[in-house]
Amino acid sequence: MPSVLILSAPYGSGHDRAAAALAQALSAEGAEVEIADHFERFVSPAFARASHALFRALLRHAPRLWGLAYAISARLPTDSPGMLGMNRLGARALARYLEARRPDAVVHVHPTPAGATSWLRGRGATGVPHAVVLTDFVAHTQWIYPRVDRYFVPVDEVRDGLVARGVAPDRVVTSGVPIDSAFALPADRATLRRELGLDPEVPVVLVMGGGHGWLGGIAGVCAVLARLPVPFQVVAVCGADGRSAELLRARFAGDARFRILGWVREMHRVMGAVDLIVTKAGALTCAEALALERPLVFYRSLPGQERANELCLERAGAAVCVSDAPSLVAGLTALLREPARRAELAAAARRLRRPDAARTVAKEMLALAGSR
Numbered sequence: 502m503p504s505v506l507i508l509s510a511p512y513g514s515g516h517d518r519a520a521a522a523l524a525q526a527l528s529a530e531g532a533e534v535e536i537a538d539h540f541e542r543f544v545s546p547a548f549a550r551a552s553h554a555l556f557r558a559l560l561r562h563a564p565r566l567w568g569l570a571y572a573i574s575a576r577l578p579t580d581s582p583g584m585l586g587m588n589r590l591g592a593r594a595l596a597r598y599l600e601a602r603r604p605d606a607v608v609h610v611h612p613t614p615a616g617a618t619s620w621l622r623g624r625g626a627t628g629v630p631h632a633v634v635l636t637d638f639v640a641h642t643q644w645i646y647p648r649v650d651r652y653f654v655p656v657d658e659v660r661d662g663l664v665a666r667g668v669a670p671d672r673v674v675t676s677g678v679p680i681d682s683a684f685a686l687p688a689d690r691a692t693l694r695r696e697l698g699l700d701p702e703v704p705v706v707l708v709m710g711g712g713h714g715w716l717g718g719i720a721g722v723c724a725v726l727a728r729l730p731v732p733f734q735v736v737a738v739c740g741a742d743g744r745s746a747e748l749l750r751a752r753f754a755g756d757a758r759f760r761i762l763g764w765v766r767e768m769h770r771v772m773g774a775v776d777l778i779v780t781k782a783g784a785l786t787c788a789e790a791l792a793l794e795r796p797l798v799f800y801r802s803l804p805g806q807e808r809a810n811e812l813c814l815e816r817a818g819a820a821v822c823v824s825d826a827p828s829l830v831a832g833l834t835a836l837l838r839e840p841a842r843r844a845e846l847a848a849a850a851r852r853l854r855r856p857d858a859a860r861t862v863a864k865e866m867l868a869l870a871g872s873r
Contacts, residue, residue: 505527606866655788
């Protein structure tokens with residue numbers, strides 16, 4: 502039985518969701534799989550906790566500073582002294598693990614462990630095949646390292662970006678972003694609406710703000726929707742932010758148009774019931790919506806990778822970006838009144854969808870493991 506190590510990171514729920522989808526697909530192909538948080542396991546638990554707290558604080562209170570850091574890092578080659586050792590962070594502990602456990606292949610859903618493994622390969626400390634799964638819709642410099650056997654990317658635009666930066670074309674696979682296999686199943690919209698108690702004849706808008714719920718302006722979007730002069734229904738998913746869910750339930754207690762949910766385990770059943778999704782542009786949410794061919798309206802995305810995700814999908818015709826409440830009103834009103842416009846966005850999503858991304862990556866990784 503081949504063994505595969507998946508290295509993730511605690512900075513955003515998307516990395517863990519991609520890792521879980523990959524583990525599911527690899528196990529289905531007969532592999533023995535381990536998922537490890539690179540920072541917790543190979544750097545230090547204290548560093549992981551402190552850096553995660555800083556990451557959350559920046560996103561919540563100083564998102565522009567995060568966007569600036571993201572832009573600066575895009576200009577730094579991964580072997581630059583300006584990286585301050587981040588391109589090999591955790592490498593020595595990882596080397597000890599690889600020597601002891603000897604996995605047949607390693608796959609990264611975050612760039613830092615890819616850098617550490619690449620550094621080890623360059624020093625002759627390991628020969629393990631390894632691959633990078635880009636979890637955003639952009640060819641950012643910090644994902645690009647030498648001695649990486651495969652890059653798995655969401656769309657052809659990102660593939661072209663990597664090749665333009667010097668990555669060999671035969672090392673880049675347009676696989677899609679790994680998502681749960683449930684999103685590959687056909688969605689029976691009428692049945693799913695009945696389960697949620699929704700009117701089958703009235704358009705449904707899903708409002709999301711990420712897994713933690715405290716980003717994306719869910720309350721603001723709901724307030725805008727409540728004033729729209731068109732028929733609609735809303736499902737708002739507040740994630741792990743129980744306080745926001747309580748406040749919204751109290752605010753819209755007398756309005757039958759609103760369904761307020763907290764943490765949702767089977768998101769494919771909620772997404773499958775709706776006509777339109779308003780969300781910030783987290784890559785996993787984008788990939789899930791594309792898999793179900795649901796139109797996207799991006800609002801209050803974070804600077805940096807989420808803004809890049811917005812622009813990529815807007816260029817592809819699968820999403821509409823709005824920057825403030827007035828443009829959100831105009832955009833939602835038009836989309837709710839014009840089914841043909843929603844159909845155009847859904848058709849573009851259909852061209853980009855890759856619900857079997859995790860299986861594609863799994864098969865390629867096992868082929869790499871077998872060729873070692």
